[in-house]
Structure formats: C-alpha cells, structure tokens
Amino acid sequence: MPEVSDGRTSPPDGVAVSRRGLLAGAGAVAITAAGTAAGTVAAGTWGADVALAQSDAAQSDAAESVAAGADADAFGPVTVRPGDFRYDNLLRGNNFRFVGRPEEIRVVGSTDQVVRAVSEAVRSGRRVAVRSGGHCFENFTADPAVRVLLDLSPMDAVGYDAGRRAFSVQPGATLGHVYRTLLKGWGVTIPGGGCPEVGAGGHFAGGGYGPLSRRYGSVVDHLYGVEVVVVDRDGTARAVVATREPDDPHRDLWWAHTGGGGGNFGVVTRYWLRSPGVTGTDPSRLLPTAPQRMLQYVVIWSWEHITEKALTGLLRNFGTWHERNSAPGSPYAGLYGILQLSHRAGGTVMLVAQIDADLPDADSMVTGFASAVTAGLDLTPALDIRRTMPWLHRMTWPGTGEPGDVITRRYKIKAGYLRRSFTETQLAAIHRNLTNSTGGPNAGMLLIGYGGQVRAVAPGATAIAQRDVVMKAVYQTIWEDEKEDKANLAWVRGFYHDVYAETGGVPVPGEVNDGSYINYPDADLADPACNTSGVPAHTLYYKDNYPRLQRVKARWDPRNVFRHALAIDPPQAG
Structure with missing residues (x-):
C-alpha cells in the first residue's frame, strides 16, 4: 500500500516561514540503477517479460510480468525487527503523530523481493503496508494492525525504457530525484509536486499535481503504465504490468492508479510515463519540455x-x-x-x-x-x-x-x-x-x-x-x-x-x-x-468513479489484502 503523498510546493528563498505551512514558493545520466548514460537503462531491467510469481499459474502468465533485473544487483532484502538497533531509525514516516509497531520492517530493492515479501506475509496471515517516501498524512502505514512494513525507498531508479517508449520511475524515487534525472538526461519533466522529498510511489497513484499542472495536467495524465504486485484469490503474489493501451486486458488496473490512491490494489513497483498522443522514439519529445x-x-x-x-x-x-x-x-x-x-x-x-x-x-x-x-x-x-x-x-x-x-x-x-x-x-x-x-x-x-x-x-x-x-x-x-x-x-x-x-x-x-x-x-x-x-x-x-474502483478492487485484490482507514472497499455481494 504505497502511502499517499502531496503535491505541494515550497516557500520562497529568504523568507523565514514554516515550511509545510507555506506550500508555495517557487516550488545525461539515468541516476542510480537506471543506467549509466542518457538514454540507457540497466541491463536486464525494463521491457523484459519474466514471470515473478511463485506458482505454476503465475509462471504461465509471464507476458504480464516484468523482471526487476538481476536480484543479485539489487539492494536487500533486509529484515529489521524489534531489538535491532536499526528498528527505531526505520520506524517513522514523515508525520510523527503516527508510530506503528510492526513485527518486521522489510527493506526491499526489487520487484522480485516485493513479490516474495508479500507472499510470505499473506501465507502467514500478517497485515502488510508499504512505504515509499513516507509522507502519508494519516496512519496508513503506522496502523497498529500492520505486522509487516515494506520499505521501498531503495527502489529509486529513474530511466528511459526504449522498449516501451516511456520513462520508468520506481516508487522510492523522490520527486526531486525524478526532476533532476529527467532534466539532466533528456530535458523533460512531469507536472508533479514541488516538495522534492515526496516519494513517487504514493504521489503518482493519487493523481499528483504541482506548479506545472495548470499547463500540463495531472501527473497521471502522462501515466502510460504501472507494474503492480497483486495477490490472487488463492494467495499467490505476482507482478502484473498494466498500460493505457485500449487492448490491454489489464487496462482497468492502470486506470485505478490514475487517481485511485495508493494502498488499494497492490504494491506499485514501477511507473512508466509518456504523454498521450506523442509519436516517435526521441525521448526528449515524449514528456513536456522542462522550463529553463x-x-x-x-x-x-x-x-x-x-x-x-x-x-x-x-x-x-x-x-x-x-x-x-x-x-x-x-x-x-x-x-x-x-x-x-x-x-x-x-x-x-x-x-x-x-x-x-x-x-x-x-x-x-x-x-x-x-x-x-x-x-x-x-x-x-x-x-x-x-x-x-x-x-x-x-x-x-x-x-x-x-x-x-x-x-x-x-x-x-x-x-x-x-x-x-x-x-x-x-x-x-x-x-x-x-x-x-x-x-x-x-x-x-x-x-x-x-x-x-x-x-x-x-x-x-x-x-x-x-x-x-x-x-x-x-x-x-x-x-x-x-x-x-x-x-x-x-x-x-x-x-x-x-x-x-x-x-x-x-x-x-x-x-x-x-x-x-x-x-x-x-x-x-x-x-x-x-x-x-x-x-x-x-x-x-x-x-461517480467509486463503483468502477470497487470492481477493480474485486478483480485485483479479491482477498482485500491491501487496506487502510480510507481504503476502497470491495463491492457488496448481492
């Protein structure tokens, strides 16, 4: 359940004010694992159709799934439990009003690790929540009922996926990191929020906005696809790719992530961004040009x-x-x-x-x-x-x-x-x-x-x-x-x-x-x-979009694994 996060902007330089109180303000190289030069991506990552699930049924669904790359090269997984000196350091999100007490904090670095962590939580009957940037305003990730907290912050790659003609952003990437990477590599940007420490994980799924939205729309108006770890009715966890293509059988899952909020359908492990209607293969023309x-x-x-x-x-x-x-x-x-x-x-x-x-x-x-x-x-x-x-x-x-x-x-x-x-x-x-x-x-x-x-x-x-x-x-x-x-x-x-x-x-x-x-x-x-x-x-x-969101919930999270205080409820039987 990636946390929701805001699209607010920051105070002007030189003005002494409470920073969250003043949202406004003025609010190469694919950094980290995304690649080593502009226009390149990490070997074995985006576009590879490799099954991630742990069952024969999921293996047969390889066309739906995307590998996170060689797990040996990814950070983690790291499991931190009470008594470990790291536990308190990793426990809190941005709002200190809420502090949970999960049995373990699982720090993950790849989609494959997320699948395994979710599988283990479901098998053991433990409630799971997900944190990417940590800017949730409520206690969605700190609910006392949460037993396993997934920390996606190491999953922060930003790069260009030539196979999909779209930019790939992992949920742990902060907005500042996204803006820097897109500008350095290709001179483009997205109309996201102006708080650079907010994580993409919740911001995108909830319909993020910011200083460029009046000009270019919401972030989700440029969302081409998502990779989501979902849980089937039999408890199998698997990664599914859903896009806005009209003939994509999983298009409803993409649609749900264009403003349906984080934490409702599964764990987002990757977003793909490309403006609608653009053509060609030049990455510098596939998203809005960044202002100078x-x-x-x-x-x-x-x-x-x-x-x-x-x-x-x-x-x-x-x-x-x-x-x-x-x-x-x-x-x-x-x-x-x-x-x-x-x-x-x-x-x-x-x-x-x-x-x-x-x-x-x-x-x-x-x-x-x-x-x-x-x-x-x-x-x-x-x-x-x-x-x-x-x-x-x-x-x-x-x-x-x-x-x-x-x-x-x-x-x-x-x-x-x-x-x-x-x-x-x-x-x-x-x-x-x-x-x-x-x-x-x-x-x-x-x-x-x-x-x-x-x-x-x-x-x-x-x-x-x-x-x-x-x-x-x-x-x-x-x-x-x-x-x-x-x-x-x-x-x-x-x-x-x-x-x-x-x-x-x-x-x-x-x-x-x-x-x-x-x-x-x-x-x-x-x-x-x-x-x-x-x-x-x-x-x-x-x-009026709620009934459709409920239908998506019923299809992709039939066990209601992913839930919180404002979660989308499955439709009532009857």
Missing part, C-alpha cells in the same frame, strides 16, 4: 494591517481570477498561484505566483495576477520580491516542504476542491477561525490554483473525478509536542467544519465545493462524528 527558468513573485503582508474586508477580499479576488482564467488553453494556464493565510498568531499573509519565465508576457501576466488579487484593497506589503531562477533550483531545493521541527513533526491536514470562489458565509467562517484565540502560529490555510489543462480530461477518463475545479483548499496545523495534539486537532477540525457547516462539515460536491483530494487523506471524512452530511468519504474522494 522560473519567475517567482512573492508578496507578504503583516496581519497587523489585515482587516476582515482585506482578508475576505483577497480570498474572493483570488477565487474570481481562477474562475475566469482556468479554462484549458487559457493564456494564463502557465501561471500557478497560491494564497497562504496563516492564523493571526502566525503574523503573515502571503501571495505567491510562479510561471515559466520564458513564456510570452510572463512578467506582465504575473503583474496582472497580483493586481487582480489585490484589487480594491488598501494593502501595503511588508515584503515584495520578484526573482528569476533556474527552474531545477527551486524544484529540488533540499528539505523544502518538510513540516515542523527536526525532533518532533506533528501535523493535521484537511482539504477540499473548489469549482468556484467561496461563498460569503464561508469567507466569514475563514476570517472567524483565523482570528480566534485557539489557533497557533503554524496554523492556517492555503488556496492553491488548479484547473487549466486538468479540466481538459473527462472525469471518467482517469480515476480523478474532480476535473471541473479551479482551486484546492488546504487547512492545516503543525506543532511540535505530543501534549499539544488535542488542542491542535480541535482547532483544525473546528475550522474545517465551520467552513462547510452548511453541508454537514465536509465539502459535499455541489455548485461551489467538489469533495476532497485523496493525496491529502483525512480519516475524519469517514467518521460520522466529523462528517454529518450523510455523504460517505468515498464519494467525497472519488464521486
């Missing part, structure tokens, strides 16, 4: 001078601009904006704009955007910075996007999609909660620009159902001490419920709201004490 330079504009205002009119005006204007400039093909589709509002205790409100500096009229578009967001408001910035920098510099800056403190990182994130601007009632609720006495300095919210090319894809073409949206809203709080858990959780839950009070405390799909984003998982949506709408969590995340 990024223009970033940052404006920060002090809360000391923010009135209710100013705050709600910024939110309203930001939303209106996105309503008007988020159609596919819009000249503004290349502009990515984020409005970050800390709680008053945090002291600042920030607007960030990013754009490919070499797009026509890039500078004037940024100026026009900032003017539209501040129109009619009497605001004097405390800081106003406009910089142009190499695109790769911002997208791979180490450490950006990490929450809180190095010793204790604790946070709670909630989210919602928006089809248009917040209502006046919602705007009043936002101001009320950002100025109350219970929020902390690392609490607040963000509005993140979305839409553009994302809206060019039909809701059923991928598992991402929320295609007719223009923004994502994020509500968050970050703290450092376990003793502060209760107060922080109460604040962010109260904030969220207040904003969506008219729809049972959650963003029920409608004229304004459109559910939530599975890569920002929030177990509260499945809790009737928090979600009083009567609309189930799976509708908020997947809308």
Whole structure:
C-alpha cells in the first residue's frame, strides 16, 4: 500500500516561514540503477517479460510480468525487527503523530523481493503496508494492525525504457530525484509536486499535481503504465504490468492508479510515463519540455494591517481570477498561484505566483495576477520580491516542504476542491477561525490554483473525478509536542467544519465545493462524528468513479489484502 503523498510546493528563498505551512514558493545520466548514460537503462531491467510469481499459474502468465533485473544487483532484502538497533531509525514516516509497531520492517530493492515479501506475509496471515517516501498524512502505514512494513525507498531508479517508449520511475524515487534525472538526461519533466522529498510511489497513484499542472495536467495524465504486485484469490503474489493501451486486458488496473490512491490494489513497483498522443522514439519529445527558468513573485503582508474586508477580499479576488482564467488553453494556464493565510498568531499573509519565465508576457501576466488579487484593497506589503531562477533550483531545493521541527513533526491536514470562489458565509467562517484565540502560529490555510489543462480530461477518463475545479483548499496545523495534539486537532477540525457547516462539515460536491483530494487523506471524512452530511468519504474522494474502483478492487485484490482507514472497499455481494 504505497502511502499517499502531496503535491505541494515550497516557500520562497529568504523568507523565514514554516515550511509545510507555506506550500508555495517557487516550488545525461539515468541516476542510480537506471543506467549509466542518457538514454540507457540497466541491463536486464525494463521491457523484459519474466514471470515473478511463485506458482505454476503465475509462471504461465509471464507476458504480464516484468523482471526487476538481476536480484543479485539489487539492494536487500533486509529484515529489521524489534531489538535491532536499526528498528527505531526505520520506524517513522514523515508525520510523527503516527508510530506503528510492526513485527518486521522489510527493506526491499526489487520487484522480485516485493513479490516474495508479500507472499510470505499473506501465507502467514500478517497485515502488510508499504512505504515509499513516507509522507502519508494519516496512519496508513503506522496502523497498529500492520505486522509487516515494506520499505521501498531503495527502489529509486529513474530511466528511459526504449522498449516501451516511456520513462520508468520506481516508487522510492523522490520527486526531486525524478526532476533532476529527467532534466539532466533528456530535458523533460512531469507536472508533479514541488516538495522534492515526496516519494513517487504514493504521489503518482493519487493523481499528483504541482506548479506545472495548470499547463500540463495531472501527473497521471502522462501515466502510460504501472507494474503492480497483486495477490490472487488463492494467495499467490505476482507482478502484473498494466498500460493505457485500449487492448490491454489489464487496462482497468492502470486506470485505478490514475487517481485511485495508493494502498488499494497492490504494491506499485514501477511507473512508466509518456504523454498521450506523442509519436516517435526521441525521448526528449515524449514528456513536456522542462522550463529553463522560473519567475517567482512573492508578496507578504503583516496581519497587523489585515482587516476582515482585506482578508475576505483577497480570498474572493483570488477565487474570481481562477474562475475566469482556468479554462484549458487559457493564456494564463502557465501561471500557478497560491494564497497562504496563516492564523493571526502566525503574523503573515502571503501571495505567491510562479510561471515559466520564458513564456510570452510572463512578467506582465504575473503583474496582472497580483493586481487582480489585490484589487480594491488598501494593502501595503511588508515584503515584495520578484526573482528569476533556474527552474531545477527551486524544484529540488533540499528539505523544502518538510513540516515542523527536526525532533518532533506533528501535523493535521484537511482539504477540499473548489469549482468556484467561496461563498460569503464561508469567507466569514475563514476570517472567524483565523482570528480566534485557539489557533497557533503554524496554523492556517492555503488556496492553491488548479484547473487549466486538468479540466481538459473527462472525469471518467482517469480515476480523478474532480476535473471541473479551479482551486484546492488546504487547512492545516503543525506543532511540535505530543501534549499539544488535542488542542491542535480541535482547532483544525473546528475550522474545517465551520467552513462547510452548511453541508454537514465536509465539502459535499455541489455548485461551489467538489469533495476532497485523496493525496491529502483525512480519516475524519469517514467518521460520522466529523462528517454529518450523510455523504460517505468515498464519494467525497472519488464521486461517480467509486463503483468502477470497487470492481477493480474485486478483480485485483479479491482477498482485500491491501487496506487502510480510507481504503476502497470491495463491492457488496448481492
């Protein structure tokens, strides 16, 4: 169950702010086992059709499976159990609120090792979970019921598979590593998130997005195929390759990984990426060309001078601009904006704009955007910075996007999609909660620009159902001490419920709201004490795509091996 992970961006250079609190910012050689020179791949890897399963039935299905290469050359497997001095070092993911106690942590380096580990777990009746980057916001990999934790971090190869005419990315590769390798080798990129330490494993499967998504769509709009370790009804574990080819008998498994979330169908051991409709064999033309330079504009205002009119005006204007400039093909589709509002205790409100500096009229578009967001408001910035920098510099800056403190990182994130601007009632609720006495300095919210090319894809073409949206809203709080858990959780839950009070405390799909984003998982949506709408969590995340996801679940995980607090349930018999 690869963990879900986010598509957020990082704070601007030189601005002292809580890093996860400010998502925006400016957010050769096939490195590692991917090969030794641009355009090459490791011997015996991608494209080899070799059975990986452990039974005769799986051996006969060799055309479905892909070898991970010579196991002798792969890292691991390494098994770490309680009592081993390495155990505590490998136990935690990114959110220190959640710490499991598995019987073993299996560190794996190849698809074959994953198959064996899953086989052993199933045979022994032990619950298994999978971690690639470790950025899951909930306890999917730290559930006390998990007995075997698979650590995929050594599986971080990025390279080009000439046989499939697609780029191969293993789940343990961080986004920063993916961007560096694709740029160095071929000058291309993907529209993924701006936190470079997030792992591809969960980010891709959940429908990752980032600073280039308004221009190029979601990451999964470029997903050609997946390799997934699944478990058959008889308990046999095997690796299956599924692609978007219309005649692929496993195409439904590919579709489920285009936004169906990590941890629902099996263990992803490899992704292949190629933009739809491209032709030829030149790798440099098979994914979007990476920008050469990024223009970033940052404006920060002090809360000391923010009135209710100013705050709600910024939110309203930001939303209106996105309503008007988020159609596919819009000249503004290349502009990515984020409005970050800390709680008053945090002291600042920030607007960030990013754009490919070499797009026509890039500078004037940024100026026009900032003017539209501040129109009619009497605001004097405390800081106003406009910089142009190499695109790769911002997208791979180490450490950006990490929450809180190095010793204790604790946070709670909630989210919602928006089809248009917040209502006046919602705007009043936002101001009320950002100025109350219970929020902390690392609490607040963000509005993140979305839409553009994302809206060019039909809701059923991928598992991402929320295609007719223009923004994502994020509500968050970050703290450092376990003793502060209760107060922080109460604040962010109260904030969220207040904003969506008219729809049972959650963003029920409608004229304004459109559910939530599975890569920002929030177990509260499945809790009737928090979600009083009567609309189930799976509708908020997947809308009309959920029944199809259930059918995929029934076919590829008939034993329900892969599950977590927000997992896709098998269809009810009847």
